[in-house]
Amino acid sequence: DVKVTQSSRYLVKRTGEKVFLECVQDMDHENMFWYRQDPGLGLRLIYFSYDVKMKEKGDIPEGYSVSREKKERFSLILESASTNQTSMYLCASSPPGVGTGFNQPQHFGDGTRLSIL
Amino acid sequence: AQKVTQAQTEISVVEKEDVTLDCVYETRDTTYYLFWYKQPPSGELVFLIRRNSFDEQNEISGRYSWNFQKSTSSFNFTITASQVVDSAVYFCALSDGSNYQLIWGAGTKLIIKP
Numbered sequence: 001d002v003k004v005t006q007s008s009r010y011l012v013k014r015t016g017e018k019v020f021l022e023c024v025q026d027m028d029h030e031n032m033f034w035y036r037q038d039p040g041l042g043l044r045l046i047y048f049s050y051d052v053k054m055k056e057k058g059d060i061p062e063g064y065s066v067s068r069e070k071k072e073r074f075s076l077i078l079e080s081a082s083t084n085q086t087s088m089y090l091c092a093s094s095p096p097g098v099g100t101g102f103n104q105p106q107h108f109g110d111g112t113r114l115s116i117l
Numbered sequence: 118a119q120k121v122t123q124a125q126t127e128i129s130v131v132e133k134e135d136v137t138l139d140c141v142y143e144t145r146d147t148t149y150y151l152f153w154y155k156q157p158p159s160g161e162l163v164f165l166i167r168r169n170s171f172d173e174q175n176e177i178s179g180r181y182s183w184n185f186q187k188s189t190s191s192f193n194f195t196i197t198a199s200q201v202v203d204s205a206v207y208f209c210a211l212s213d214g215s216n217y218q219l220i221w222g223a224g225t226k227l228i229i230k231p
Binding site for chain 2: 040042043045048056058059088090092097102103104105106107108109110111113
């Protein structure tokens with residue numbers, strides 16, 4: 001089974017801190033994703049990566065950056081945390097799609113509930 | 118533009134009842150993929166099924182079944198003889214060639230009462 005591991009289930013940080021959320025997958029997947037999930041807003045894509053050192057912005061990249069130095073690891077960075085970044089963060093990975101688009105199943109980690117005080 | 122609509126925000130049924138979760142999608146592409154995911158209270162999204170646009174056969178997996186109808190742009194999910202463990206939020210999603218992202222529905226919260 002694919003295993004996607006997020007470093008923390010719950011995290012509490014202070015406004016202005018630099019926050020790192022780590023994600024590791026063990027299936028050698030090319031694609032990795034960071035989403036945030038908020039009540040009433042569903043899943044929104046922050047960033048994705050289709051290869052080492054490659055990254056693309058999703059729908060809501062403002063205030064975030066990412067790093068993918070190794071294939072199995074995809075980090076989400078909150079440069080200067082703000083209260084409106086309090087949310088559930090979900091990491092996912094998938095193999096390459098058939099043709100264009102991300103059409104392979106994405107496998108998710110358990111999520112990180114991040115609170116910014 | 119692509120869109121996925123899950124009109125049912127929340128459904129509540131008593132255990133052992135059958136329940137159908139609706140998913141309606143919009144896309145201009147002829148090649149596309151549809152997905153269902155389950156998110157139990159623990160938080161992890163679990164992949165349930167993927168269908169491509171060329172395969173309209175209905176799928177059954179135990180108590181779960183999926184009805185894909187291109188004529189109505191729907192990909193509905195039925196749970197037969199529901200159980201308390203089926204309580205979760207269920208998401209429908211679409212992938213086509215014109216967008217590199219999955220297009221997610223808003224989710225349907227399913228509550229199964231004992």
